[in-house]
Amino acid sequence: MGRLICTVLGLLMTCAVSAQQSGKPNIENVSNCFRGSFSDHASWVGFMKKRLLARGLDKHKVKKRMSGFLARFPEVEFNAFKQNLSCHIxxxxVDGQDVAGYVIKPKQVNEKLPVIIYNRGGNGNYGAVVFGSMMANLFPLAKEGFVIVGSQYRGTFTQDDDLDEFGGQDVNDVIALADIIPHLDGADSQRVGMIGASRGGMQTHLAMQKMSGVKAIATIAGVVDLNKELAFRPEMEKVYSKRIPNYQAAKTAQLARRSVINWVEDLPKNVPVLLLHGKLDKRVSVENSIRFARALEREQIPNKLVVYKDDNHSLERNKQAVFSVLSKWFHTHL
Known part of the structure; x- marks a missing residue:
C-alpha cells in the first residue's frame, strides 16, 4: 500500500496516499504559517529588528526601517488576519522534485469557496512568497472569500535554486496544483481562477496550455513578450541566460515559446483575462499589456485592461483598488 500522509491541521479533506499508488497528491511537511517568529506580531517585530541589527545598521536606520515596517504591517491588521484566516505551507x-506550496483561506465558512491559483514573480529564491508578501498581497484577497493556493516553484528555499527554468519544467509545478485543489477543505474545484504577477503572468499563460477548468485569469504587470522586455530592460539577459536551458544556442525559439503574445490565437476563447499594470513600471513595460489587450480583442477573447497612471511595478499606491478589482473580477467569473 502507498504511504499514508495525514494532515492533522485541516489542510486536506482526507488523508492523501502516495501519488504513485492512488493518483492523489502527495502532501508532506504541513505547517501553520502563524508559527515561530510569525506566531504573533511582537515576535515578528522582534525578528525583523534582530535581522536589521545583524546587518550592522546603526540604531537610527533601524528605527527608520522599523517605522516603515510597522506602517506597512500594523498589529491590528496582523491580528485580524490571524483570527480570520487559515494559512499553511x-x-x-512534481517530476521527482520536492516543491514548496501554500494555501490560505477564510476560517469557519459553511460553503465551498472559489479557488485562485497565485503564480508569483521573480526567479529562483528572489521573489519567493514569504510571510510578509502573503500578508501584503494574499491575505487581503483571501479575506474576500477565496481559497488561495500557490507554488514557490522548484528549487526555491534550497541551495539548488537553479532548478528554476523561468517558464520551463517549473510550469509543471503550477499545473500540479490542479490535483491538489480537489482535496483542499472548503475549496470548490469547479470554480478555479488564476493570478500571475510579473513573471507569474508568463507562468499563467504557459500553464493554461495544459490545464482545463480554469474559468478566469488576471495578471499584474504580466510578462507577455520576453523579447520586448529584453529591449526594455537589458539586464534581464542575465536572468534568461542563467535560467533558460539551451538559451545561447536557441535564444529566439526559447523566448518565443515563453511569450504568449506569439500565440494569442491558441488561448481559450471562453476564459476572460484581466490585465492590471502601472504606467510608471520600470521592470515590465506597460506597453506590452496594452499590446496584449489589443491582441485579445482581435481574437475576441473577453478582457479588461486597467492602467494605474501613478503607479509602478508592484501597484503599491493602489493596493486597495487592486484588491477590489480582483475580488469583483473573480466573484463575477468564478
Whole structure:
C-alpha cells in the first residue's frame, strides 16, 4: 500500500496516499504559517529588528526601517488576519522534485469557496512568497472569500535554486496544483481562477496550455513578450541566460515559446483575462499589456485592461483598488 500522509491541521479533506499508488497528491511537511517568529506580531517585530541589527545598521536606520515596517504591517491588521484566516505551507512532489506550496483561506465558512491559483514573480529564491508578501498581497484577497493556493516553484528555499527554468519544467509545478485543489477543505474545484504577477503572468499563460477548468485569469504587470522586455530592460539577459536551458544556442525559439503574445490565437476563447499594470513600471513595460489587450480583442477573447497612471511595478499606491478589482473580477467569473 502507498504511504499514508495525514494532515492533522485541516489542510486536506482526507488523508492523501502516495501519488504513485492512488493518483492523489502527495502532501508532506504541513505547517501553520502563524508559527515561530510569525506566531504573533511582537515576535515578528522582534525578528525583523534582530535581522536589521545583524546587518550592522546603526540604531537610527533601524528605527527608520522599523517605522516603515510597522506602517506597512500594523498589529491590528496582523491580528485580524490571524483570527480570520487559515494559512499553511506544505511540500508536494512534481517530476521527482520536492516543491514548496501554500494555501490560505477564510476560517469557519459553511460553503465551498472559489479557488485562485497565485503564480508569483521573480526567479529562483528572489521573489519567493514569504510571510510578509502573503500578508501584503494574499491575505487581503483571501479575506474576500477565496481559497488561495500557490507554488514557490522548484528549487526555491534550497541551495539548488537553479532548478528554476523561468517558464520551463517549473510550469509543471503550477499545473500540479490542479490535483491538489480537489482535496483542499472548503475549496470548490469547479470554480478555479488564476493570478500571475510579473513573471507569474508568463507562468499563467504557459500553464493554461495544459490545464482545463480554469474559468478566469488576471495578471499584474504580466510578462507577455520576453523579447520586448529584453529591449526594455537589458539586464534581464542575465536572468534568461542563467535560467533558460539551451538559451545561447536557441535564444529566439526559447523566448518565443515563453511569450504568449506569439500565440494569442491558441488561448481559450471562453476564459476572460484581466490585465492590471502601472504606467510608471520600470521592470515590465506597460506597453506590452496594452499590446496584449489589443491582441485579445482581435481574437475576441473577453478582457479588461486597467492602467494605474501613478503607479509602478508592484501597484503599491493602489493596493486597495487592486484588491477590489480582483475580488469583483473573480466573484463575477468564478
Amino acid at each position: 506544505f511540500t508536494y512532489h
